[in-house]
Amino acid sequence: xxxxxxxxxxxxxxxxxxxxxxxxxxxxxxxxxxxxxxxxxxxxxxxxxxxxxxxxxxxxxxxxxxxxxxxxxxxxxxxxxxxxxxxxxxxxxxxxxxxxxxxxxxxxxxxxxxxxxxxxxxxxxxxxxxxxxxxxxxxxxxxxxxxxxxxxxxxxxxxxxxxxxxxxxxxxxxxxxxxxxxxxxxxxxxxxxxxxxxxxxxxxxxxxxxxxxxxxxxxxxxxxxxxxxxxxxxxxxxxxxxxxxxxxxxxxxxxxxxxxxxxxxxxxxxxxxxxxxxxxxxxxxxxxxxxxxxxxxxxxxxxxxxxxxxxxxxxxxxxxxxxxxxxxxxxxxxxxxxxxxxxxxxxxxxxxxxxxxxxxxxxxxxxxxxxxxxxxxxxxxxxxxxxxxxxxxxxxxxxxxxxxxxxxxxxxxxxxxxxxxxxxxxxxxxxxxxxxxxxxxxxxxxxxxxxxxxxxxxxxxxxxxxxxxxxxxxxxx
Amino acid sequence: xxxxxxxxxxxxxxxxxxxxxxxxxxxxxxxxxxxxxxxxxxxxxxxxxxxxxxxxxxxxxxxxxxxxxxxxxxxxxxxxxxxxxxxxxxxxxxxxxxxxxxxxxxxxxxxxxxxxxxxxxxxxxxxxxxxxxxxxxxxxxxxxxxxxxxxxxxxxxxxxxxxxxxxxxxxxxxxxxxxxxxxxxxxxxxxxxxxxxxxxxxxxxxxxxxxxxxxxxxxxxxxxxxxxxxxxxxxxxxxxxxxxxxxxxxxxxxxxxxxxxxxxxxxxxxxxxxxxxxxxxxxxxxxxxxxxxxxxxxxxxxxxxxxxxxxxxxxxxxxxxxxxxxxxxxxxxxxxxxxxxxxxxxxxxxxxxxxxxxxxxxxxxxxxxxxxxxxxxxxxxxxxxxxxxxxxxxxxxxxxxxxxxxxxxxxxxxxxxxxxxxxxxxxxxxxxxxxxxxxxxxxxxxxxxxxxxxxxxxxxxxxxxxxxxxxxxxxxx
Numbered sequence: 035x036x037x038x039x040x041x042x043x044x045x046x047x048x049x050x051x052x053x054x055x056x057x058x059x060x061x062x063x064x065x066x067x068x069x070x071x072x073x074x075x076x077x078x079x080x081x082x083x084x085x086x087x088x089x090x091x092x093x094x095x096x097x098x099x100x101x102x103x104x105x106x107x108x109x110x111x112x113x114x115x116x117x118x119x120x121x122x123x124x125x126x127x128x129x130x131x132x133x134x135x136x137x138x139x140x141x142x143x144x145x146x147x148x149x150x151x152x153x154x155x156x157x158x159x160x161x162x163x164x165x166x167x168x169x170x171x172x173x174x175x176x177x178x179x180x181x182x183x184x185x186x187x188x189x190x191x192x193x194x195x196x197x198x199x200x201x202x203x204x205x206x207x208x209x210x211x212x213x214x215x216x217x218x219x220x221x222x223x224x225x226x227x228x229x230x231x232x233x234x235x236x237x238x239x240x241x242x243x244x245x246x247x248x249x250x251x252x253x254x255x256x257x258x259x260x261x262x263x264x265x266x267x268x269x270x271x272x273x274x275x276x277x278x279x280x281x282x283x284x285x286x287x288x289x290x291x292x293x294x295x296x297x298x299x300x301x302x303x304x305x306x307x308x309x310x311x312x313x314x315x316x317x318x319x320x321x322x323x324x325x326x327x328x329x330x331x332x333x334x335x336x337x338x339x340x341x342x343x344x345x346x347x348x349x350x351x352x353x354x355x356x357x358x359x360x361x362x363x364x365x366x367x368x369x370x371x372x373x374x375x376x377x378x379x380x381x382x383x384x385x386x387x388x389x390x391x392x393x394x395x396x397x398x399x400x401x402x403x404x405x406x407x408x409x410x411x412x413x414x415x416x417x418x419x420x421x422x423x424x425x426x427x428x429x430x431x432x433x434x435x436x437x438x439x440x441x442x443x444x445x446x447x448x449x450x451x452x453x454x455x456x457x458x459x460x461x462x463x464x465x466x467x468x469x470x471x472x473x474x475x476x477x478x479x480x481x482x483x484x485x486x487x488x489x490x491x492x493x494x495x496x497x498x499x500x501x502x503x504x505x506x507x508x509x510x511x
Numbered sequence: 512x513x514x515x516x517x518x519x520x521x522x523x524x525x526x527x528x529x530x531x532x533x534x535x536x537x538x539x540x541x542x543x544x545x546x547x548x549x550x551x552x553x554x555x556x557x558x559x560x561x562x563x564x565x566x567x568x569x570x571x572x573x574x575x576x577x578x579x580x581x582x583x584x585x586x587x588x589x590x591x592x593x594x595x596x597x598x599x600x601x602x603x604x605x606x607x608x609x610x611x612x613x614x615x616x617x618x619x620x621x622x623x624x625x626x627x628x629x630x631x632x633x634x635x636x637x638x639x640x641x642x643x644x645x646x647x648x649x650x651x652x653x654x655x656x657x658x659x660x661x662x663x664x665x666x667x668x669x670x671x672x673x674x675x676x677x678x679x680x681x682x683x684x685x686x687x688x689x690x691x692x693x694x695x696x697x698x699x700x701x702x703x704x705x706x707x708x709x710x711x712x713x714x715x716x717x718x719x720x721x722x723x724x725x726x727x728x729x730x731x732x733x734x735x736x737x738x739x740x741x742x743x744x745x746x747x748x749x750x751x752x753x754x755x756x757x758x759x760x761x762x763x764x765x766x767x768x769x770x771x772x773x774x775x776x777x778x779x780x781x782x783x784x785x786x787x788x789x790x791x792x793x794x795x796x797x798x799x800x801x802x803x804x805x806x807x808x809x810x811x812x813x814x815x816x817x818x819x820x821x822x823x824x825x826x827x828x829x830x831x832x833x834x835x836x837x838x839x840x841x842x843x844x845x846x847x848x849x850x851x852x853x854x855x856x857x858x859x860x861x862x863x864x865x866x867x868x869x870x871x872x873x874x875x876x877x878x879x880x881x882x883x884x885x886x887x888x889x890x891x892x893x894x895x896x897x898x899x900x901x902x903x904x905x906x907x908x909x910x911x912x913x914x915x916x917x918x919x920x921x922x923x924x925x926x927x928x929x930x931x932x933x934x935x936x937x938x939x940x941x942x943x944x945x946x947x948x949x950x951x952x953x954x955x956x957x958x959x960x961x962x963x964x965x966x967x968x969x970x971x972x973x974x975x976x977x978x979x980x981x982x983x984x985x986x987x988x
Contacts, residue, residue, distance in 0.1 A: 129946075191735045
């Protein structure tokens with residue numbers, strides 16, 4: 035008999051038929067009702083045991099966390115909350131779970147505790163749901179770009195370049211750190227390292243993706259990126275996954291259109307493909323917020339928020355307009371902001387972004403045309419000579435979810451910018467050559483996968499949306 | 512007017528209609544015929560210029576490598592080898608390419624030279640085709656697993672574990688290598704490093720994928736993996752992408768079935784979706800082999816080889832049978848093998864694998880049930896006490912493309928194996944706990960993406976199937 039996944043069994047059960055299912059025991063009540071789960075669905079399957087027909091020593095081994103296989107008959111359920119159940123003919127125990135030792139007992143565990151047992155937490159309903167949503171987000175991303183004629187491009191993780199400029203980098207080396215080779219001058223002799231030079235873990239695949247776009251037209255990356263920053267927050271990881279599309283001939287407006295369409299596609303896909311998970315996570319958030327004071331609760335439920343993003347046009351607002359709105363806002367006038375906005379040129383803090391998104395517009399916002407000096411060297415200078423064609427997409431509750439720009443495609447302008455930013459031309463000869471030979475306008479953006487999964491699942495801490503988070507002082511598992 | 516991708520224009524042209532295309536000039540002949548390409552297809556689009564209607568100074572800028580936009584009328588082509596062409600109304604030059612300096616002139620460049628200009632090589636017909644095939648291979652992989660109910664799992668790249676045992680690892684550190692902190696005993700003080708312990712780049716996500724399978728049932732990884740090995744061969748990279756499915760309740764036979772079905776699906780997908788690319792690469796290989804002596808040429812063309820893999824069952828042969836075949840083979844008896852097979856227990860070298868695949872069976876081969884002592888600690892011990900439930904899939908021309916096994920799910924057996932392999936239990940507490948709590952039989956395998964892309968494109972050197980290869984002394988771009 036072929037083993038059936040519980041999700042598939044529940045979606046199209048053949049009442050009266052014989053089936054075989056395999057999974058892990060969640061609870062076993064009254065020596066009669068096993069609730070089991072195989073990781074395919076939020077719902078547990080109820081298995082009904084006639085204990086008089088079963089071996090007693092076997093029944094004793096059916097405890098929370100044990101792994102079992104069940105053969106039996108599909109029947110309509112008498113109980114509430116489930117449409118079918120299995121009348122067990124035969125049960126096999128694959129693996130025991132000593133109730134005295136198994137850490138995942140059927141009670142509410144804190145997210146902090148579950149992070150310490152990240153190897154077991156996908157067996158909980160919450161983390162099972164998060165992992166399935168994360169999968170569907172990832173698949174929707176690949177499918178979106180594939181359907182739009184983009185090519186997936188694996189940009190290098192180990193990079194000899196340190197000009198990406200997005201943050202502090204981890205070193206990659208093959209040296210014995212007890213015996214780092216030195217030159218005659220007493221400097222580290224990188225020539226003797228594996229790659230013959232100093233190398234780091236990438237902070238972004240964008241520069242290489244630009245090379246791809248200048249040949250294939252439309253490319254995207256989807257890979258791990260790294261920040262060696264000592265940020266112990268709910269929004270930062272030292273290792274996270276990033277998606278970076280890059281498109282030849284796109285300008286900033288095309289770039290905004292692409293990002294908005296893309297985000298709506300991915301969120302719609304999850305709403306369509308993971309209704310059970312979203313329902314569960316929605317209820318989870320409602321329950322969680324019951325413990326909070328009224329004014330700290332979300333105005334919308336998770337489901338409402340996701341539907342809102344899909345249904346409404348993102349507000350597009352220039353940096354200059356945003357500064358005017360913020361300067362004249364109540365919290366600014368009353369000096370409630372930690373950083374009071376004095377005028378044009380100020381770098382926006384997360385308190386300002388949240389005010390714009392959550393209070394002023396009540397909608398996702400695309401901010402664009404930022405002052406040149408607070409943005410990266412590769413962003414295209416606007417004709418006003420003060421701003422660059424940059425954009426950030428801000429989401430309620432999350433803040434910046436996408437950052438992008440039209441790129442500086444003019445060789446002379448790019449060289450001038452690199453000089454201003456103290457970036458050596460020789461280091462970036464290959465990047466400059468794409469401007470020297472057949473340059474073209476182009477634009478792209480970066481999306482942090484975990485930020486998006488946080489938004490879609492409503493999870494407050496980024497460590498809870500990646501299987502094994504890497505953060506300062508933590509690389510367990 | 513909306514810009515059309517050349518591939519889409521060629522697939523469904525509306526003769527007489529106006530279109531706009533943008534791309535890079537491949538050649539410009541007789542001041543009249545531009546061949547241009549936008550990265551979407553093998554075929555160049557012919558643009559016909561009435562030079563008397565065009566600005567002369569603009570026409571001078573149309574050189575190989577320049578980036579242009581063309582508006583014009585779609586007409587049936589008079590010339591051979593193309594069905595349509597564009598009668599240009601208007602041409603705009605976005606970026607020049609000085610013919611004295613642009614390295615990609617319309618002549619045959621060696622693969623070695625192109626590796627030195629990896630930032631430009633996707634603009635060639637060969638590398639454009641390879642990159643599009645690589646994309647379609649990657650997408651087919653995600654789609655296969657998605658359709659089969661697997662969940663994509665991002666296992667960590669930075670790992671505190673060094674027990675994966677698949678090869679030499681790169682160190683990841685935040686230390687200033689000029690001032691590595693020491694303990695009182697003069698040892699490196701890893702506690703002061705970013706993660707509070709020594710960390711490396713992963714060589715495999717398998718152990719973490721097993722944790723996922725023990726909760727979600729069916730998972731797969733698809734991410735970068737690393738080997739700090741000084742292997743300057745056509746088959747090794749220091750950074751490469753690996754796919755690792757892991758399935759609860761699968762035994763070795765299920766694992767073989769999955770791997771065979773999976774490989775056939777991916778290759779079929781590429782044959783269906785990239786006919787133009789495969790045709791081009793097929794012809795490329797035929798042309799290349801014309802320079803070789805008759806006995807070194809492939810017996811099948813690339814297309815025949817791919818079709819053969821899709822149409823035929825893989826031969827399944829135990830290690831023990833394979834040793835008998837090899838021992839009695841001509842090259843063994845005549846001592847033509849570099850490593851003569853004396854008997855059971857010998858580790859198979861690539862010369863033996865090639866003999867089995869290319870000479871003896873003439874088919875992809877799955878070898879299984881290897882001697883325990885030449886395989887990894889986590890492979891399941893067979894009842895004979897001598898062999899483990901391991902499998903390798905060998906492909907013609909490539910050798911090992913997949914390696915996998917049923918995993919040792921019995922806690923006592925696993926502990927014994929770890930002791931034999933000198934692996935500390937404390938280091939792997941989380942891995943052992945999956946055997947302690949609700950263990951289940953499970954199996955999985957690893958596929959090197961680049962090896963598969965080599966097979967599908969027929970490229971001889973692995974450096975030519977990844978955008979920016981990392982190899983000893985080379986981390987350029």
